[in-house]
Amino acid sequence: MVEIKKIAKCVLTFCIVTFILSSCSFPGIRLYESSFQGEPLNIGEEKNVHFFTKDPNFDTGINLQSGARYTMDISILSYWIDQVYDENENGEPIDEKGFANSVMRYEWLASTKRSPDHNWFELMLYQSRCSRDSLRGVSDLEVDDSGSYNFVAACDGELTLFVNDSRGFYGNNVGYANISLSRAN
Numbered sequence: 001m002v003e004i005k006k007i008a009k010c011v012l013t014f015c016i017v018t019f020i021l022s023s024c025s026f027p028g029i030r031l032y033e034s035s036f037q038g039e040p041l042n043i044g045e046e047k048n049v050h051f052f053t054k055d056p057n058f059d060t061g062i063n064l065q066s067g068a069r070y071t072m073d074i075s076i077l078s079y080w081i082d083q084v085y086d087e088n089e090n091g092e093p094i095d096e097k098g099f100a101n102s103v104m105r106y107e108w109l110a111s112t113k114r115s116p117d118h119n120w121f122e123l124m125l126y127q128s129r130c131s132r133d134s135l136r137g138v139s140d141l142e143v144d145d146s147g148s149y150n151f152v153a154a155c156d157g158e159l160t161l162f163v164n165d166s167r168g169f170y171g172n173n174v175g176y177a178n179i180s181l182s183r184a185n
């Protein structure tokens with residue numbers, strides 16, 4: 001009887017710990033960071049990565065330095081399509097800015113997006129080392145005269161990218177882009 005009570009207590013403790021840990025994680029963000037955090041860029045150095053919209057967490061291999069400023073350029077190299085949706089609310093091909101909730105047949109699906117406040121298919125950035133502070137969509141970034149995005153890294157750690165979609169629905173995504181990142185200071 002004592003043994004059963006002990007086992008029950010262990011199971012309960014495990015469940016509570018699991019629940020606490022899972023509620024700490026940000027929606028759509030992995031709970032544990034990987035040990036490899038990418039290679040840092042020198043000031044003025046540029047690196048290109050190939051990004052596929054099917055990838056729910058694309059680790060760029062680039063380590064951002066806290067407080068440093070980065071410039072990001074995006075070239076869409078093939079049509080970006082989410083299932084059957086290939087145009088935004090203005091009838092233009094989908095790009096990194098994604099598309100509005102009104103484009104979806106069922107608008108209520110918007111609540112299932114990993115980041116409900118950003119567009120569907122919007123390109124999102126984060127660093128697993130500081131996921132809450134670093135999570136941003138391209139609509140949150142500064143755009144300069146040449147159309148490049150600028151941002152300041154929230155912490156030291158690898159940059160990860162994904163398009164804003166519902167978890168488990170990345171298999172029907174089409175499209176890729178060349179993304180170049182350079183460090184400005």
Ligand SMILES: [Ca+2]
Nearest residue numbers: 082165169170
């Ligand atoms: Ca999808």
